[in-house]
Amino acid sequence: MAILTLTDIAHSYQKKGLFQPKQAPVLEHISLNIPVGQCFTLLGVSGAGKSTLGNIMLGIERPTRGTVTFLGQNLYEAKGATLKQLRRELQVVFQDSLSAVDPRMTAEQIIAEPLDNYQMVAQADKRAYITELLEQVGLSADDLTKYPRQFSGGQLQRINIARALALKPKxxxxxxxxxxxxxxxxxxxxxxxxxxxxxxxLTYVFITHDIKAACLLSDHIAILEAGTITEQYTTVADFIASTKSAAHHLKTSLLAEHPMKRTIRSLP
Ligand SMILES: Nc1ncnc2c1ncn2[C@@H]1O[C@H](COP(=O)(O)OP(=O)(O)OP(=O)(O)O)[C@@H](O)[C@H]1O
Ligand SMILES: [Mg+2]
Structure with a gap:
């Protein structure tokens, strides 16, 4: 069963200035089903359009064409309480853990923010709930009162993950x-x-250019090349075994793990 469906998505960014023409399309003809309970990976090189597609799925970048259906509802038509509920079920973790948080807030305040927006937990139970979330991501009650600058990048990403989990999204x-x-x-x-x-x-949409990470976490891999999905694999084993061009190209662009096994290929 699909939790999120994209139907014939296309997207172009508007150039600055009212009468400027639109840019060349960033995404074209994208139709995807994200199966419930899976890690669905969007794999592609920089500039392929992965984040644009992720933002379209999140409801934060309205596509130029096509529909996004999340939990059976059209995400860009939903309003009021329905939209608020859909947003609660749909969370995000970005690459840059530091800029994703307010440097003036403690870890506790960062995680409390979505809880307060949705009045999810009674005031008296909030600290215990946040502590539980911190423990789920490998941190502890000692971290509640720390500020972002007091955490390493890895620890801060754990806080971002805890915040994404706070509303129990799907x-x-x-x-x-x-x-x-x-x-x-x-x-x-x-x-x-x-x-x-x-x-x-949870269901994940995992956006990455990192093949190793994709192979570790994915159930399903879709390759995004220059704004279109060119190949899809329903298992990591199929992706690894594939000799099709997009998968082959990505795999052969990897550096061999051992320096002695690396060869320098001359650029065309
Ligand atoms: N807000 C924006 N306004 C205009 N153009 C944009 C905007 N965001 C992205 N683009 C353009 O859209 C294209 C796809 O960008 P996108 O960020 O979606 O790629 P990506 O696959 O996530 O790349 P990366 O791996 O580097 O994060 C790029 O050419 C980029 O310059
Ligand atoms: Mg990106």
């Missing part, structure tokens, strides 16, 4: 959530996301 868009982290933290966050997906019965 779907989280992860837009390059590990790209700013070192390799050890990348793996730790991938493992954390994997565990949370099971514990909270």
């Amino acid at each position: 779907l989280i868009v992860l837009d390059e959530p590990i790209s700013s982290l070192d390799m050890v933290n990348q793996r730790l966050i991938i493992d954390l996301l994997q565990r949370l997906k099971e514990d909270f019965q």
Whole structure:
């Protein structure tokens, strides 16, 4: 069953100035079904249109054409209480953990913000609930009163994940959530996301250019090239085995892990 469906999405950004023509399309002819409970990965190189598509799925960038159906409702037609409920079920974690938070707020205040917006938890239970969320992401009650500058990038990304979980959403868009982290933290966050997906019965849209991360977390891989979905794989094994051009191109662009196995290919 699909939790989110995109039907014939196209998107162009408007140039600045009222009478400026639209830019060349950034996305074209995109129809996708995101199955419930899966990690659906959008894999592609920089500039392919991944974040644009993610923002369209989140309801924050109205597509030039096409429809987005989330939990059976048209996301860009929904209004009032229905829209508020849909937004609650749809959360996001961005790449840049520091700019995603207000530097003047403590971890507790950062996580409390969505709770207050939705009046999710009684005032008396709030601190205990936030502490529980911090523990779920590998932090503790000691972190409640700390400010963003007192956390490492990996810890701050955990706070962003806790905030995304606070409203118990059904779907989280992860837009390059590990790209700013070192390799050890990348793996730790991938493992954390994997565990949370099971514990909270989440669906993910995982946006990445990182094939290794895609292979670790994905159930389904869709390759986005220059604004169109060119190939889709329903298992990581199928993606790894594929000799089709987009998958092959991405896989052969990877550096071999061991420096002695690396070869320098001359540029055309
Ligand atoms: N707000 C915007 N206004 C105008 N053009 C934009 C805007 N956001 C993105 N673009 C353009 O749309 C294209 C796709 O950008 P997008 O950010 O969606 O790619 P991406 O695949 O997420 O890249 P990256 O991996 O570098 O994050 C790019 O050419 C970009 O310059
Ligand atoms: Mg992006």
